[in-house]
Amino acid sequence: MSIDGFDIARSLVCERFPGARAAWLGGSTVLGMATPTSDLDISVLFDGRPAPYSESLRYQGWPVELFVHTEEAMRHFLAKDRKDRRPATLRLIGRSLVLLDNDGSGESLREGCATQLAAGPDPLTAQELQSARYGITDRLDDLVGCADDDERLLIATDLWQATADLLLTGHGHWTGTGKWLHRELAAFDHHAGTEYAKALAHGVRSVAQGNPEPIVETVTQALTIFGGRFFDGFTAQGPA
Known part of the structure; x- marks a missing residue:
């Protein structure tokens, strides 16, 4: 500075x-x-x-x-x-x-x-990992089934954040919000030899241009690392 x-x-x-x-x-x-x-x-x-x-x-x-x-x-x-x-x-x-x-x-x-x-942060618990997988799977289904361009773009933005968050916390790295989420993922990519930050950003841009396939592919690859899509059988404990 x-x-x-x-x-x-x-x-x-x-x-x-x-x-x-x-x-x-x-x-x-x-x-x-x-x-x-x-x-x-x-x-x-x-x-x-x-x-x-x-x-x-x-x-x-x-x-x-x-x-x-x-x-x-x-x-x-x-x-x-x-x-x-x-x-x-x-x-x-x-x-x-x-x-x-x-x-x-x-x-x-x-x-x-x-x-x-x-x-680094504490590792994800088994319940946290299941919740993350379920949330991303649910958003992915929403994106694929959505016919409204505006809704699809907003879902893709939410999906970018959830997937980046899982990639970071699932690998024992700090996460963030906004620009810091992108920066943390780019730093992870630099050390891991991956390109998730660029791929997810490209995916959101592609959805804005009418093509959801790139982000669907990237998110599916990310989910596979942690056990794949997860919907059937998901449960969450309610408040006491």
């Missing part, structure tokens, strides 16, 4: 949060994935008030997303990351530049989050 971005982020922290214990700059600008509209993702740690809260603002011409935590709030979000297998806060801290570290927590928390990121 540019030196200006780091200096601006540190200047904001020093100006607005003089009592902070630690602060980090993460996100696309640090990871080398920034676009012209990318913002500065800044996380800040306090002992108490005004934390916890989040805020969006502009500072010296830069769009900024602020995530202001207490230790309790940070533990909550890190636990949610692990439960959902979507490392939003883990990534913001674990792959960050330390802006401020008044008591050693900046570097220790960054290292702890980086270790958890590298370890």
